Amino acid sequence: MSVAHPPRATGDFDTTNSSAVRRYNRTYGLIPPTVDSQEVQMKRCLMQLSRKEKSIEKYLYLSGLRNSNVHLFYRLVTQHVKAIAPLIYTPTVGEACIQWSSNYVQPEGLYISYEDRGHIGSVLHNWPEKNVEITVVTDGSRILGLGDLGINGMGIPVGKLALYTACAGIRPDATLPLMLDLGTGNQHFINDPLYMGTKKPRVSEEESLEFMDELMQALHQKWPGIVVQFEDFKNPFPALEKYGPRYTCFNDDIQGTGAVVLGGIISAVKQSGRPAKDQRAVFLGAGSAGVGVAKQIVAYFMREGLTEEEAKRCFWLVDSKGLVTNDRGDKLPDHKVYFSRDDNNAEQYKTLEEVADLVKPTILMGLSTIGGAFTPKLLTKMGQWNEKPIIFPLSNPSANSECTFEDAIKCTDGRALFASGSPFGPIEYQGQTLTPGQGNNMYVFPGIGLGAILSKATIVTQSMIYASALALSKSLTKSEEAQDWLYPEIARIRDVSVKVAMEVIKAAEEAGVAREPHIKMMGDDELEKWVRSKMYEPATETARVEDEVRDLLMDLPKSNGSSGTNGVNGQKDSHL
Numbered sequence: 397m398s399v400a401h402p403p404r405a406t407g408d409f410d411t412t413n414s415s416a417v418r419r420y421n422r423t424y425g426l427i428p429p430t431v432d433s434q435e436v437q438m439k440r441c442l443m444q445l446s447r448k449e450k451s452i453e454k455y456l457y458l459s460g461l462r463n464s465n466v467h468l469f470y471r472l473v474t475q476h477v478k479a480i481a482p483l484i485y486t487p488t489v490g491e492a493c494i495q496w497s498s499n500y501v502q503p504e505g506l507y508i509s510y511e512d513r514g515h516i517g518s519v520l521h522n523w524p525e526k527n528v529e530i531t532v533v534t535d536g537s538r539i540l541g542l543g544d545l546g547i548n549g550m551g552i553p554v555g556k557l558a559l560y561t562a563c564a565g566i567r568p569d570a571t572l573p574l575m576l577d578l579g580t581g582n583q584h585f586i587n588d589p590l591y592m593g594t595k596k597p598r599v600s601e602e603e604s605l606e607f608m609d610e611l612m613q614a615l616h617q618k619w620p621g622i623v624v625q626f627e628d629f630k631n632p633f634p635a636l637e638k639y640g641p642r643y644t645c646f647n648d649d650i651q652g653t654g655a656v657v658l659g660g661i662i663s664a665v666k667q668s669g670r671p672a673k674d675q676r677a678v679f680l681g682a683g684s685a686g687v688g689v690a691k692q693i694v695a696y697f698m699r700e701g702l703t704e705e706e707a708k709r710c711f712w713l714v715d716s717k718g719l720v721t722n723d724r725g726d727k728l729p730d731h732k733v734y735f736s737r738d739d740n741n742a743e744q745y746k747t748l749e750e751v752a753d754l755v756k757p758t759i760l761m762g763l764s765t766i767g768g769a770f771t772p773k774l775l776t777k778m779g780q781w782n783e784k785p786i787i788f789p790l791s792n793p794s795a796n797s798e799c800t801f802e803d804a805i806k807c808t809d810g811r812a813l814f815a816s817g818s819p820f821g822p823i824e825y826q827g828q829t830l831t832p833g834q835g836n837n838m839y840v841f842p843g844i845g846l847g848a849i850l851s852k853a854t855i856v857t858q859s860m861i862y863a864s865a866l867a868l869s870k871s872l873t874k875s876e877e878a879q880d881w882l883y884p885e886i887a888r889i890r891d892v893s894v895k896v897a898m899e900v901i902k903a904a905e906e907a908g909v910a911r912e913p914h915i916k917m918m919g920d921d922e923l924e925k926w927v928r929s930k931m932y933e934p935a936t937e938t939a940r941v942e943d944e945v946r947d948l949l950m951d952l953p954k955s956n957g958s959s960g961t962n963g964v965n966g967q968k969d970s971h972l
C-alpha cells in the first residue's frame with residue numbers, strides 16, 4: 397500500500413506512548429486507534445483462524461500473517477504449536493505444495509534455476525537479509541510422499557524453517573528457504589499454465605550435482621559457515637556423501653529421520669520387553685528415510701552389545717520390487733547394498749505380507765509413501781506375534797500413512813507401540829484415552845540446526861546426529877514416561893529442542909569440529925542458559941523493537957529514523 401506521509405514531526409513525542417511510536421513509524425491513522433496488546437491480537441487471529449473451515453484456508457491465512465506481522469505469527473505458533481504445526485507443516489503443507497503455483501501471492505524464499513548456473517552467487521545477493529545462518533534447500537523431486545512437485549515444493553523449506561524459528565528460536569531473518577528449479581518430471585505441472593517453474597524435464601543427476609557444486613560454494617562465500625539442510629531430494633545420497641565432509645550440512649530425510657525414529661525406538665524397545673538382539677524389523681521402503689532410519693538403529697543395537705553383522709541382520713527391507721536381496725537380478729543402488737540379504741530367496745518374498753510371514757517381525761516400519769499398506773490383516777498378525785508390537789507408519793502426509801492409529805490399536809487389542817509421521821488424534825479404547833506418538837523429524841532438526849549454528853560446527857558429524865536421538869529419548873517427563881509415550885508432548889518442543897541442541901553442541905565439541913570457544917568449559921546448567929539466551933523469543937522481540945523505536949524517539953536528532961528491517965521474511969511490525 398502506498399500512502400502519502402505528512403512530514404515527520406520531531407518535537408512533540410510522548411515516548412512512553414504507543415501512538416507516538418505509530419507517528420514516528422508513520423503508521424498513525426492507518427490502524428484503528430486502540431493499541432492492542434499482543435495477547436489481544438493473538439485472540440483475534442485465533443478467532444479468524446477458527447472461522448476458516450478448510451486447513452488450506454488456515455494455511456494461507458497464517459502465511460499472510462507471517463508475511464505481514466512476523467513476531468505475532470511466531471508468538472502465535474510458539475504458544476499454540478500443537479494446534480498450528482499441522483497447519484503450517486505436515487499434513488497441510490502437502491496440499492499447500494500441490495497448490496503452490498495457483499495460490500502464489502508473494503515471495504517467501506529464493507528460487508534458483510538451472511539456467512542461473514555460472515552466476516548463482518549473484519542470485520543469492522538478491523536475498524534481502526544480511527545475516528543468514530541456515531537454509532533448507534530442496535529440488536522438489538520427492539516432496540513428502542507426493543512425488544515430484546517441482547518448484548511447488550517450496551512449501552517444505554518455508555514450513556521447515558518456520559519450525560526452526562518457532563521450535564528452536566532461530567531468528568526468522570537468519571533463515572533462507574531455497575528452491576532449486578531443475579525442471580520437473582511432473583507432466584501435469586509442465587502442462588499447467590499456472591505452474592511457475594521451468595517447464596522442462598529434470599536435468600540429469602550429473603548436471604544436478606555440478607549445479608550443486610556451484611551452489612554450495614556460492615552459499616559459503618556469501619554466508620560463511622551457513623548450515624545447509626538438504627530436504628526431499630529423490631536421490632539425496634550423492635550430495636550428502638560429497639558435501640557432508642566439506643560443509644556444515646546434513647540431510648534431514650536420511651539423518652534427521654534416522655535420529656527421530658531412533659529416539660522413539662529406544663523407548664519402544666524398552667517397553668516391548670525384548671532386548672535388541674531379539675528384535676526383528678521389517679521396513680516397507682528402502683529409500684533415503686528407510687535406509688537412514690535402519691542405519692541409526694544399527695548404531696544403537698551395536699551400543700547394546702551386538703556386532704555390526706548381528707545388528708544388520710535384524711533388518712529386512714522391502715522396496716517396490718519386494719525383499720531387497722543379493723539374488724534379485726536388478727542392480728541395487730549403493731544405499732540398498734548394506735542391508736541386502738543373502739539368506740532369503742527373492743523369488744519367494746515379493747510382497748510385504750510374504751516377508752512379514754517369513755520374519756514375524758517385532759518392528760514394522762513404514763517409509764514407503766504407500767497409504768494403507770499396513771492392512772488390518774497384517775496389523776492383526778503383528779498383534780498375534782508380539783505382546784507389544786512396534787508399529788511406525790511414518791510416511792507423510794496423512795493420506796500416505798501406512799495405517800491409521802485407530803487400525804493399529806483395534807487390530808492389536810490396544811497393545812501397539814505406535815508412532816506416525818503425520819499427527820493422529822487420541823482415541824478412546826476400552827474406557828481409556830490412548831495418545832499416538834508422532835515420529836516426525838521436527839523433533840530433532842530444529843535442535844540439530846541450532847546446535848550446529850551455536851557451536852559454529854565446521855561439519856555435522858554422525859556423533860552429533862546420534863546425540864540428538866539420545867537427547868530426544870531422554871527428554872520425556874516422568875508423567876509422559878508413566879503413560880508409556882514414545883515421544884514428548886509436542887507443546888514442549890521448544891524445551892526439547894534446547895536439550896537436543898545442547899547434546900549436539902557437546903558432541904561437536906567432543907568431535908573437535910566446534911569453532912565456538914565459549915562452550916569448552918561450560919557445565920550443563922551454564923550451557924542451557926547460554927543456549928536459551930541465544931534463542932529468538934517473539935514476545936520479547938516485539939518489546940525489543942518497541943523499545944528500540946522509543947529509544948530512537950528519545951534520541952531523534954541523531955537517529956536515522958529506521959526501525960527493524962523489512963525483508964522478504966516480513967520483519968515488519970505492522971501493529972506498531
Ligand SMILES: NC(=O)C1=CN([C@@H]2O[C@H](COP(=O)(O)OP(=O)(O)OC[C@H]3O[C@@H](n4cnc5c(N)ncnc54)[C@H](OP(=O)(O)O)[C@@H]3O)[C@@H](O)[C@H]2O)C=CC1
Nearest residue numbers: 540541681682683684685715716764765791792817836837
Ligand atoms: N516421519 C518423518 O519424519 C519422515 C517421513 N518421511 C516419509 O517417508 C516416505 C519415503 O521417503 P523417502 O525414503 O525419502 O522416499 P524415497 O523415494 O527415497 O523412498 C521410498 C521407498 O518406498 C519404496 N516404495 C514405493 N512404492 C512402493 C510399493 N508399492 N511397495 C513397496 N515399496 C515401495 C521405494 O521403492 P524403490 O526403491 O523400489 O523405488 C523406496 O524404497 C515419504 O512419504 C516421506 O514423507 C520421510 C522423511 C521423514
Ligand SMILES: CC(=O)C(=O)O
Nearest residue numbers: 540628649792836837
Ligand atoms: C517429514 C519429512 O521430512 C518428510 O516427510 O519428508
Ligand SMILES: [Mg+2]
Nearest residue numbers: 627628648649
Ligand atoms: Mg523431508
